[in-house]
Amino acid sequence: MTPTVTLTERRPSAGRLPRVEVDFLLAHARHLIDLVPTFERGRYRLTPRGFVGFLTGPTTRYVIRPKIPWPNLRLLLGLSPEAAGATHAPETDLLAVLTTEFVDRLEEVARPGLVAGYSEVESVSSFLRGKLRAADQMRDAAARAFPDRFYINEPVFDLNTPWNQIPKATATALLCRTELPLALRQRVQVAVAPLAGVSDRPVTEALFTTARAEPRAAQYGPLLNVCQLILNGLASADPLGNTGGAFLLDLGLAFERYLTDALHREFAPHRSWRVEAQPGFTLGPTTLQPDIVLRKHGAARVVLDAKWKTATLGASDLHQVLAYATITGARRVGLVYPGRTDARTHFTTPDGRVRVSRYRVRVVGESADLASSIAKLARDTRRE
Template sequence: MPERIVLAEYRSRTIEGLPGGVARALAATGAVIAGRDMDGRVRLTASSMVGLVRAGDVELVVQPKVGVGRLLWLLGHARNPSGWRDDDVTVGEEYDVVAGTAVAFAHRAGQALAGGILRGYRSVDEASPILRGRLREADQMRARLGVAMLLEVRYDDYTVDIAENRILAAAARSLLRLPGVPATTRAALHRIHVALSDVTPLVPGVRLPSTVTTRLTRRYEPALRLARLVLASLGIEVSADPVVGRVAASGLLFDMNAVYEDWLTAAFRGALERHGGAVDGQRVIRLDEAGKLAARPDITWWDGPRCLAVMDAKYKAPASTPIGDIYQVVAYCTALGLSDGHLVYAGGTSVMHTIRRAGIRIHVHVVDLAQTVPALIDQIDTLAAAIATQTREAVFASSRAATPPASVGPVLVGADGR
């Protein structure tokens, strides 16, 4: 059995006897920063990456603060807010990310296949010694003129080799290659793989085939949602390097900063667009007159060419607002001509900072990811409504305001006005 090291994200731990090559391999995946303490022992500090990595005889597990079930919900909701359901993920908090993902998928896929493997019609073009379906006359004349042995035909085949089964089979194969999958779940995944062995494997790197939900395919939907999530996730592989003494490493990691930003973008898109306009993520804006300084705010809300609001997602819970975060949003507001900007943290305290001389207001909002899914959605809806109201008030005020005095340069003011 491999040695298992468990860390919470952003936490540190000193590991006795950890080989240097293993430590370097783990650090190369981005999951941890490896260093040494005053006694020369290896100290691992987790980053924002959560998941599982195996290097040599060591398994490193970095657990998300929000829990595995909530992590998978955030990932799924970001990809499909209208189609993802909270009950798609039914795993206990004792599982790590890889084990939880595998358990949830094996459970849902097993339920989907329990009613029989789904079949469907697939259009087939092939050369056949017998006439089946419809003869492709043009292809027959072009490819086999004067040859009576084979006929170029087209027909609809009622088969298990359809997109839905290909996606489930590909997800099962991907999970079977990962370390850390419980033995009982690995056996269940193997049964799924065997049951779907007649389907054509998906080509890695090619976009997944689309599927349409019908009365017949509805029982597959929970498993398909999880399967798409598995296949969209990138596995981690680090090659061995004997020169520096690094061993090979593999596993599955998620960057919680990206997970939170992607989810918040999708959630705001649904909530803010009910008030009009369009929400965009990572749109390039120019900070200088020459257009040479490019920036990408996390979330922006637009009415045609006019930006209505800018929001920056921060997956952290600071005791006070970091000054660097303030600088960042002030720059966005200045370039976009906005009087208000928004920071959305995953914890902390809501507050507002007004920038002296410039008059720009930075609103600090807090989203509690530990809430139930309905309460979490309500938080976003309430926050979106507040941003929409504030935006309307700012637009009305600017239309009535006189020409502002020349700016002397922004000076930060705290919530207490000092």
């Protein structure tokens, strides 16, 4: 049986590790776990960064638990509230929990009928219709005197669309994970059956953007969010170079999405304001992407940067947001940290041109308390 080291996100823990595990962590997991030797030979202090889930080394399995309660983690990840009486231990079966959520969401979408859309398929026709594939046509023309067929991309109305391709790819990936209970994998297989005719396609960020932009597929939103969590978590195994795999969720990204979605809801009634997520600002060879830009009548008024760590205002964080103020023209910038209570502190640059705010929003407590905390943040950023 593989020994397990159980850790809690952001909290240091000391223990013994064989040399092969030390080499693995230093070579592949520096971004996941800080490893510092102690004064005792073979004993190390391990501090997980902002990830939860598991990874497997050559001889040891590392389980990283969240530092916030499980119901609050579900809210942070955008999952539906847990049913009364349900007991899940996210530190051991987080992937199973998300798989269950995926199946539930997919069944909800499929129940009233999957949404079809227009897509293009490559075909060869005796008649010219659709869009001509010029390169293929020219290659064929070079081999024959007269064209007797046309290489075209033909529009078809079917289920082979981005919003259906993403769940299909997610289900395919989950069915390969043998650590999931057999009954759960069977649920996935049944739920994905209506998507059998959908083509397999590599899932990219652009594919998610296209899927979310389709108004007719708005009901797919919660399903696509779960798909993104699962696919990102499964992709964490790739850079680790291990054989046992991994499933890791970046809580920094989750906090950023939670904050963005919550502010979208808060600012929706205020038509003069717009919440912009990660816009790009090019400066020479570099593109800066603030987490959130709040615009009023199109002008950048406030820039917010989400930080999944303790609310310590470091020099690097200040440099970052002041650079955002310069490139966006915003007169107010803010760093938003998670916490158990609300707090805010304001500073002004020596020339009085930019106000810097440090916000702490609640991520622990009842859902109403967390919503109230976001509402306070929104009210404060709207103040002129």
